Amino acid sequence: MTREAGGSAGDPRAVAAHAVEVRDFTKRFGQVTAVDGVSVDIAQGELFGFIGPDGAGKTTLFRTMVTLLVPDAGSVKVLGRDVVDDLWELRARVGYMPGRFSLYPDLSAMENLQFFASVFGTSVEAGMSIIEPIWRQLAPFAGRRAGALSGGMKQKLALCCALVHAPDILFLDEPTTGVDAVSRREFWDLLDRLRAGGLTIVVSTPYMDEAIRCDRVALMQKGKLLLVDTPQAIGDAYPRPLFAVRATDRLGTLGVLRRFPHAAAVWPFGEVVHYTDARAGMADASIIAELETFAGASGVDDLEVQAIDAGIEDAFMWHMMAQEGV
């Protein structure tokens, strides 16, 4: 598998600085602007995630990056090649796993793999060194109709089919949607191994907890990028003091905290409530003392408050509120 960025010698674009360069990219469908002036660079060898809900524009962006859609404005380059001008060259070099089930249900697992290999002018044998770690788990079901595989196995087969031609970059559009928590974790373990081999991977997901597995992420909402950075930096940049609040009556606590005059954001987070104070720069201890007093006066007397670091989901909601004025 070649990992050099370039193609033909002498082409000034052959060694691309970035695996993906998106510049002011806009795509409309009728009245709807699906992607609205997005710019982002993805480095060679990066595992890069687009995180956002349905309708954020992730799929439109992915379809454009893999040359299936043409920008209305702006430009998109992949491996230094323009997705419009150089589409035939690019198509041979990108791997793409669409969000919807993309296999032939009436063909066996092996037949699907053979089909995708032949479309790209290669063979399963030639691609085996790349897909072997994944295919190993599928091999016992090689003869089974793809339509009769379990969800997790279908997903692994689709990944094999996207990789069998040894692409230089892999695009995965919501590979884990609807998959249970443990299978999702296993899928990300596979992506880690592919990335360790030097492959550039671009992945989208609606699951905030998956962001942590990426080198960098772009938070996407309503066709725009809210933020692009490492997961750590996104958490670190949270602009206000954040606390985890625990009390027996979690719902009652939600209501009480929302009535606190300095509350900026109050959301349930699993077994705790995340409380963001509107006052930047105030000492954590003073905020905690004020909260305990306020809650006590409202009849919640077992409040435990702890200052915490923000995660991706906190940051996403904060920027969403800022964008929409929620």
Next chain:
Amino acid sequence: MSALAIDARGLTRRFGDFTAVDAITFHVAQGEVFGFLGANGAGKTTAMRMLIGLLEPSSGSATVAGYDVVRDAEAVRRNIGYMSQKFSLYDDLTVQENITLYGGIYGLTNAQIAERTRKLLGRIGLEHARKELVRRIPLGWKQQLAFSVALLHQPRIIFLDEPTGGVDPITRRRFWEMIYETAATGTTVLVTTHYLDEAEYCDRLSIMVDGAIAAMGTPGEVKGAFGAASLDEVFLRLTRPGAA
């Protein structure tokens, strides 16, 4: 009539040699929010289909809203609401047409439909979209609308099958607040989800593994029983023994 919203005893379903649901016994009290968890293929959907009277058990029994799911399947279906991510509303009908259609199916009068439409759209802030085709409204709204429509006939129990897939984290939390408001009125909620943080919002939950219930209790009890810090950890240990 049983005081329990759901009372399942030894509920079993086999497909040929395969036992999809293996003698599950559990109950859900009226007004409870019960999380029904499990990996893909663990048997959740099969169990749910038996509980809503769409699939006959191979053995065992269950009552839902006090009615036997086999003998009184019709009464069960009249007394429950059901919402799933995959099928709930008709995309090619407007918001109003969907409400009217479901109201009609559940035998509501035109006056009842008009009254409940007004309340429903007011509650979720969708009055302006009454004449929009459902396929044109955002997913988050669609989910809230589907949930409200499933409650239109004021069922005693509502079954929610992965109701929050694909939405942003704020919309997901707002949906759960609707679940709580509904439970506070005495309606029982049984919900499946792949978001384990959501499972923490349930009064009680069960985790199915290979057709059987492998853990059940309040979120605190379940974590305590496994000495685990999070439900995520419990889930991993149950579904991939040896991996954790």
